[in-house]
Structures are given as structure tokens and as C-alpha cells.
Amino acid sequence: MSTTTSWTPRTIEGSTQKLDLLAGETTIGHFTETDKGHTVEAVVYDQPWHVTRDDMAVTATLQDGRTYALTGDKGRIGGSKRLDVDLAGHAVACINEAKQDWVIEDTDGTKLGQFSGGNRGVRSSLVEWEDDATEHLNREEQAFLSYAARIALESRLWRNTWILTASLLVLAPIIILIYLYGPVF
Numbered sequence: 001m002s003t004t005t006s007w008t009p010r011t012i013e014g015s016t017q018k019l020d021l022l023a024g025e026t027t028i029g030h031f032t033e034t035d036k037g038h039t040v041e042a043v044v045y046d047q048p049w050h051v052t053r054d055d056m057a058v059t060a061t062l063q064d065g066r067t068y069a070l071t072g073d074k075g076r077i078g079g080s081k082r083l084d085v086d087l088a089g090h091a092v093a094c095i096n097e098a099k100q101d102w103v104i105e106d107t108d109g110t111k112l113g114q115f116s117g118g119n120r121g122v123r124s125s126l127v128e129w130e131d132d133a134t135e136h137l138n139r140e141e142q143a144f145l146s147y148a149a150r151i152a153l154e155s156r157l158w159r160n161t162w163i164l165t166a167s168l169l170v171l172a173p174i175i176i177l178i179y180l181y182g183p184v185f
Contacts, residue, residue: 005146006126021146029143044143051147058151060144068144070151078155085148087141094145094152102152104145106136115149125150 005028008020021029021044029044031051040051042060050061055077058070066088072080083094091107100117104127113129127146137145 003129003131004126005129005142007146007150019150021143023139023142028139031147042147045139047140053151055155058148060147062140066140068141070144070148077151083148083152085145087137087144090137090141092137092141092145094148096152100153102149104149110136112136113145115153117153125153 004024006022008022011018015034017033019031020027021031029042032041038053040053042049042051047063052059056075060068068088069086071084073082074080077083081096085092085094093105095103095105097103102115103111104113105111111130112133113127115125115127127149129142
């Protein structure tokens with residue numbers, strides 16, 4: 001697998017959103033999302049995956065029966081600082097090191113890769129893999145971790161958008177009152 005994985009921009013057809021997963025310049029997966037991303041059809045390396053997704057977890061069952069799962073440390077994916085990934089018995093964690101910067105680590109602390117939400121990071125969700133990542137992860141595991149990275153960045157973006165919207169709704173009447181009647185202090 002390439003030393004980077006990324007995503008193409010979403011294409012929207014009605015209520016369906018389509019994304020392609022790239023390893024370098026090569027398309028390795030096709031993801032079709034409906035129902036606001038909760039229903040996902042995926043084909044990775046020409047093999048269908050059964051994917052279920054909600055605010056609490058993401059699971060993918062591969063054609064050979066292996067199951068990969070993503071869960072957050074706060075019970076929800078959005079807002080979690082640590083995402084636990086079970087790759088059919090192989091435990092990996094995505095750890096939020098800074099505001100938008102994440103690292104992917106094995107249980108022994110070995111860094112496998114990193115991703116960031118900065119510099120359009122949510123749009124392409126670029127995962128940079130360490131040179132020896134293929135010694136610890138097979139290509140399907142790297143593909144699922146790339147999907148996990150996208151979910152982590154999107155969840156954080158939606159959470160921040162809701163916080164900003166709520167803050168503006170609370171502050172707007174106060175700002176209008178101060179504008180109309182002047183400061184009261």
C-alpha cells in the first residue's frame with residue numbers, strides 16, 4: 001500500500017453521497033453513503049464490506065467474516081480524544097494530540113500513521129503512514145483506519161459547527177440589545 005491514503009471530494013446525487021478512497025493515486029475503495037451517512041455501501045479492493053455507522057460506533061464486516069470496529073472513549077465518536085479501533089482482534093488507537101492533529105498507534109505505542117484536520121484536512125482526510133506500517137497492518141486494516149480518520153475529522157467538524165451555531169444564537173439577541181439601547185454599564 002502507498003505511504004498515504006486520501007479521499008476524493010464527495011459527489012452528491014440526490015440523497016446519495018459517493019467517495020473514493022485513494023492509495024497514492026490509485027483508487028482502492030468506493031463508499032456510497034445515504035441516510036446522512038448512516039447507511040454505507042463499500043467496496044474495498046474489489047471486495048464488498050458491510051458497514052454500519054452511527055454516532056456511537058462504526059463497524060465494517062468484510063466478505064471473509066473479519067469485523068473491524070471504531071468506538072470513542074466518551075461513548076460517542078464525536079468529541080472523543082481517543083478512538084479505539086478493533087481490527088479483528090488487533091487493537092489500534094487514534095489519539096488526538098492537538099486540536100486537529102491525530103496519531104494512529106499500536107497498543108505498544110508504535111506510531112503507525114497520522115492525520116490532521118488542518119489545511120483542508122477534512123475534505124481529503126489524508127493519512128500519512130509510517131514506512132513500517134505495513135509490518136503492523138494489512139491493506140484492509142489501513143483502508144478501515146483511513147475511513148476511521150475521515151469519520152473522526154467529520155465528527156469533530158460537525159460538533160464544532162453546532163457549538164458555534166449555538167453560541168451565535170445565544171449572543172445575537174444580546175448584541176442586538178446593546179446596539180439598540182447602548183451599553184447598560
